Amino acid sequence: MNSSPIFSDKIKRTITCIGAAVLVASVTLYLALPVVALFFRTTPELFFSSLSNPDVISALFLSLFTATVSLGVVILVGTPFAYVHCRNNYPGKVIVDTLIDLPLVLPPAVAGLALLVLWGRVGILGQYLSLFGISIAFTTLAVIMAQIFVASPFYVRQAKSLFEQLDPAYEQTARTLGASPLRIFALITLPLTANGLISGAVMTFGRALGEFGATIMFAGNLPGVTQTMPLAVYVGMEGNFTVGLTISILLVIISFAIMIAVRLLAHREASHA
């Protein structure tokens, strides 16, 4: 009589365990299998030989170059912007807050089209630039502008929340000790938020590197000029499949490196606190 409820408890627990294991395994496999499949589709020889393919090399360098420049601009402009935005109340702040997040929900193709409509040769602003012989669309500059538009929220949002969460007493103490605002920002605010800022920067770099939709709409797909790695993967589908595969694997490796970097930084931050 007594053993039956215990027995049914045991069965219940076993079923729960099996259910949980199946759930975890299926989610993991769903995410991991496609990535693993990429590696199985090629051989090391094929991978390394196509690494020297000029299309691969030019796409790799163009991607690294544009993503680095985009990141630089986002950090140089985004950091002081986020700080000023956090520390001051001004009319329309809520609207600015919403605009910062807009690129996260806007489909990248729409962002690309919007940039084209504004900056294109016959665009609202672009038509005046073209009077001076300046053309932005379908240049490397357009690639960078598209990346900045799409990837900047990852850094700016992070910077904003770090500055908001920093105990105001640190900056206030520094002020009472006679430090100028610039000195406080450089010696107190930045070092105390550095780890978080770096992980935001790494995420931005990753997003810029993977940018596809806005780039192809606004910058086109010119090898060596605007054909970044994701675009070259797309072209590879129609032409040289191995090239597409090699670039994809390179992107997977870079993505993993980025994730590991962010994890390590987050861990360091946690152990600091």
Place this chain on the structure above:
Amino acid sequence: MLDATIHKKLRDFSLDATIHAGPGEIVVLMGENGAGKSTILNSISGLISPDTGSIGLDGSVLFDSGTGVDVPVEHRRIGYVFQNSVVFPHLTVRDNIAFGLRAMHKPSAFVKERTGHWMHAIDIEELADVRAGNLSGGQKQRVALARALATEPALLMLDEPFTALDADNIRLVKELARTFVTEMAIPCLIVTHRIIDCRDVGDRVCVICQGKKEWEGKPENIPGCTCRSDGQ
């Protein structure tokens, strides 16, 4: 010499307080949490502006609503130790203490000499190169005190300096505060909510309740319960 008259409308009540403190005198502001004690310190330091009033320190006017004078925080020469001893956790003990002197662009030899002097005074020389974030509560409080005093302020203000410290450290911080305030002959304001702190360290006590000064006098004469306080 500090002379401050502060009026400020707060959310639940208005703050109306007049505070005086002479050279070498420790005035304790006592009262419940939310009575307006920290608002008084923040107003004097310039972190917030009173609605009306005036604040004078050693003959110079720091704030005067009548004439529109409002000296910026960084030029007030007030040593302010915040609650929970805010040391800069990423800087070493040495760099914490040197922070104010460097901000004032003092010559490096002078900064080095003064920093050494203060580390010796608070007996923390052996931890000079330790990051302040790794210090114990009592050590942090001592560093915060020395950092504030190294700039040779005209006024010292301590906000709840004894919370989160053990008995030994409370005694030590009280002794240090008393010694330095007497030596430097500067006025000192200490905010606390414990009666025992007033008796140990205060020359004069102001009991603040709902933004008003309820009572002022010698620590030994504090009435039993002017304003409800958890006298520990």
